[in-house]
Amino acid sequence: MTSTAAAPARRGQNHGHELDRVGKPPPLAMVVFGASGDLTARKLLPALAALGEHGALPDEFAVVGVARTEWGDDDFRRVAAGAAGDHSSRWRKLVDNFRYVAGEYGHPDTFDRLKSVLDDLDDKVGTSGNRLYYLATIPDLFGVVAEALAHHGCNKPGAGGTFARLVVEKPYGDDLESAQVLDRQLHKAFEESQIYRIDHYMGKETVQNVLALRFANSVFEPVWNRRYVDNVQITVAEELGVEHRGGFYERAGALRDIVQNHVMQVLALTLMEPPALMDAQGIRDEKVKLLRAVVVPEVEAVTTMAVRGQYGAGTVGGQGVPAYRDEQDVAPDSTTETYVAMKLAVENWRWAGVPVYVRTGKRLPKRATEVALEFQRVPHLAFGQRLARELHANSIFVRIQPDEGVRLVFGAKVPGEEFRLRSVGMDFSYAQAFPGSTADAYERLLHDAMIGDPTLFIRTDEVAQAWTIVDPILDAWAEDGSPLTRYAAGTWGPHEADLLLARDLREWHDP
Ligand SMILES: NC(=O)c1ccc[n+]([C@@H]2O[C@H](COP(=O)([O-])OP(=O)(O)OC[C@H]3O[C@@H](n4cnc5c(N)ncnc54)[C@H](OP(=O)(O)O)[C@@H]3O)[C@@H](O)[C@H]2O)c1
Structure with missing residues (x-):
């Protein structure tokens, strides 16, 4: 309290950055659907970069970007590197592991290639079969992507892994009926306990x-x-x-x-x-x-x-x-x-x-x-x-x-x-x-x-x-x-x- 009330004894003590006090998650590969989009550029990559800078990402970590834009791995790495400040050597080191899959979500071939990239990352980076899929794409495609992931066996952890989770952006439907349709689509592919619906508030x-x-x-x-x-x-x-x-x-x-x-x-x-x-x-x-x-x-x-x-x-x-x-x-x-x-x-x-x-x-x-x-x-x-x-x-x-x-x-x-x-x-x-x-x-x-x-x-x-x-x-x-x-x-x-x-x-x- 700043007025007449008694001030807390520890008022003003600098707490440093919150992210310096969080633990490292287990090894994992994060797959971003919508990797070339606005949300990825403005929110996701900067947030990941901040986590990376503060040592709040595992050492065995990679992001796989998936979108239609014809980028190669290096293009995506350049975009990702640009999301952090100049002095972030920890983040740059992580970015070297990042991969990009150019493809249409309606094509099975996109998911075949994604699967082999994920297997490769488990091998080379040690992401240990753990997966975090992030739906940062247009909402009409949330169900399409989830079903394709399940069809390719990606709704379960890879070899040796313990989790495969699906993060879903807003909007979650346009009304009750469409939200229930989306729920049915997602639940055909993922258990409710695997689904993380974002409300950034x-x-x-x-x-x-x-x-x-x-x-x-x-x-x-x-x-x-x-x-x-x-x-x-x-x-x-x-x-x-x-x-x-x-x-x-x-x-x-x-x-x-x-x-x-x-x-x-x-x-x-x-x-x-x-x-x-x-x-x-x-x-x-x-x-x-x-x-x-x-x-x-x-x-x-x-x-x-x-x-x-x-x-x-x-x-x-x-x-x-x-x-x-x-x-x-x-x-x-x-x-x-x-x-x-x-x-x-x-x-x-x-x-x-x-x-x-x-x-x-x-x-x-x-x-x-x-x-x-x-x-x-x-x-x-x-x-x-x-x-x-x-x-x-x-x-x-x-x-x-x-x-x-x-x-x-x-x-x-x-x-x-x-x-x-x-x-x-x-x-x-x-x-x-x-x-x-x-x-x-x-x-x-x-x-x-x-x-x-x-x-x-x-x-x-x-x-x-x-x-x-x-x-x-x-x-x-x-x-x-x-x-x-x-x-x-x-x-x-x-x-x-x-x-x-x-x-x-x-x-x-x-x-
Ligand atoms: N932007 C924000 O500030 C914001 C805030 C809160 C929530 N959100 C939510 O985040 C999600 C993404 O929004 P956004 O603004 O980032 O959208 P966006 O800029 O339009 O990006 C859409 C992304 O999806 C990809 N994509 C679209 N159709 C595809 C297809 N058929 N096959 C493969 N890739 C496809 C695009 O790839 P290409 O461009 O390479 O084709 C692009 O990477 C939406 O659910 C939105 O509601 C956004």
Whole structure:
């Protein structure tokens, strides 16, 4: 805490880099489908390079890139080497083992060649038959690749190996039905225990800190329920527009891109019951139990509980920016939503009657992900309303990004003769309390997949339940059941989203 509260004794102690403290995974070969793509270049290779630089990869390690682009091994090695800083000799040494298979995923020959490269790596590099397959390609091909791997016997470890795992990128389906089709395809080829579905939000240190805050402290958990909490708000705000991914975004929209996965995960961790054990099964069981308690909206009621918006031209960070419909690869009459606000209800003993407001949008004033718990007011304010105009409800804000931390807002007396009250804040900042570097989400998740820890990956029943909640909203919007509202880029979203709370005599907490 940075204000009047007692500072932790070890505040300010530099913790170095988190990756210097993690163990080496066992020998393995990682196969990246989509090796020439955007995600591999921007996230996967830099994350692997960081793991390599910090000695968090096994010595017997190789990446095999698979894509159509006609690269040879050396081309791929050059790309991989470029993902790290200049001084990374550890990474460069690993990159010498990397291989590339140019081929179409629909052709069996691609997988014949992949198999012989993997056998060769076991022989020459000592990758020991252990495999980590990463689906960083277009989602329509997830099932095709999984089935081809099984057909070639690659869904099991190679000779002497102990694991073959499949990491699956988002999106996991476009709705419940397509997610179930994908599940059936993957389950024909891999057991559920071999499948690691990525939601990179789960790899963020501060998302996991929600669990520490709630379940390692006796002051918060007793008030974390309907007896004390008035409402919960989750905001995932992006400053960016669609950048170069207009074509992708046109098919997705904010509800599929952010709410079904990231928002639902944050919501589940914020509201779930304490697990008996903080392990993969304990946490995932509680998350899915909570998601089952979220009331599934009626298609007819969507207009009253959800708002969809799209940004028009405006100003962000002092720069003029175009309307969504004027972005590259976006239809001039597009009805894709770039903003969603919803009021959800969680019907269980802990949360019945407490509204959960969630919102996400592109081209909002700043990038910020935050959870706010607003507490009920005191039953009687003996100081009188006139002296308490600047006193807001007690609240806890968990800042997930950026400027990670926790802020507690409460009332204090303003110095002076009158008993005037004002809200003040007590702040905990991650960066101040723990100087040193934490791992990036992809670094942490890749390492977890390599050591076989599925805790931060999404289980099939969680995906299905999250789709069950958002499907009726998608259906209602597909039927044009609620109007598309507009907001100017650089504002906090459409007026209708404010009305959603104003109807309940509440307001959004803007981060
Ligand atoms: N990019 C991001 O910021 C981001 C963020 C979160 C999640 N994701 C997810 O990550 C995945 C990949 O996204 P991306 O943006 O990296 O896509 P991308 O740039 O379009 O890359 C697609 C990759 O798949 C390969 N590919 C496509 N069709 C193929 C085929 N028939 N046979 C063989 N290779 C084929 C491409 O190879 P060639 O180009 O060589 O043909 C390329 O390497 C998607 O599921 C996406 O939703 C991406």
